[in-house]
Amino acid sequence: MKNINLLYKLLLFINILFLILLLVLIVILVIPDFLYQKPHDDKVLGIFNHLVIFCRGLLLFMGLFKIQQALKAIIKYGFYNKVSEVRFKKGGLFLILFGVIGFIFNIIIKSELELNVFITNFVQYFFVLLVGLGLFVFSDFIKSGTILKEENDLTI
Known part of the structure; x- marks a missing residue:
């Protein structure tokens, strides 16, 4: 449980820094692009390039935030829980x-x-995809463990 707590704190720190980075990205790059209609002739997506980068970063942040919440639930409720x-x-x-x-x-x-x-x-994207698939498999292990724990608690 000590390692899960350490991982939770590390992920909390990373998420705070990542949220600050996303806020800076939207204030410095995305909003000025749309306010001033800056042409980006060297970019394929043009004015939407920074917006797409921000949205991708937001997806990554949401994934890391959900993992952080799952670790917090493990700390609070034990390893096998629905949350x-x-x-x-x-x-x-x-x-x-x-x-x-x-x-x-x-x-x-x-x-x-x-x-x-x-x-x-x-x-890099392939490895992120593998981690995401690994989390799906890991959640199934937790689900199976939760069912076994409930059955074990009922027999005692």
């Missing part, structure tokens, strides 16, 4: 969405990237 199962599943869903949208975004902006950056981005 952590649902939150891990939602966190996995957000990470899967982030990975899939990352693949699509990477393909759209491939003309702006060097080959090594293009391939590195694909590898």
Whole structure:
């Protein structure tokens, strides 16, 4: 339980920093793009480039936040509980969405990237997708463990 508590605190710190980064991104890049209608001729998505980057970051933040909430539920209610199962599943869903949208975004902006950056981005999105799928599997383990725990509690 000590390691889960440490992981929860680390994720809390990362999420706070990530939220600050997202706020700075929206204030410095996204809002001025729409207020001043800055043309971005060098970007494939033009004026919407920073908005898409912000939305992808928001998906990643939501995934990490759901994982943080699931860890908090484990600390509060024990390892096998319905709350952590649902939150891990939602966190996995957000990470899967982030990975899939990352693949699509990477393909759209491939003309702006060097080959090594293009391939590195694909590898990173693939690993995020695997983590999201892993969270789905992990939530099923928690669900099975919760059912076994309930049955065990009923027999005692």
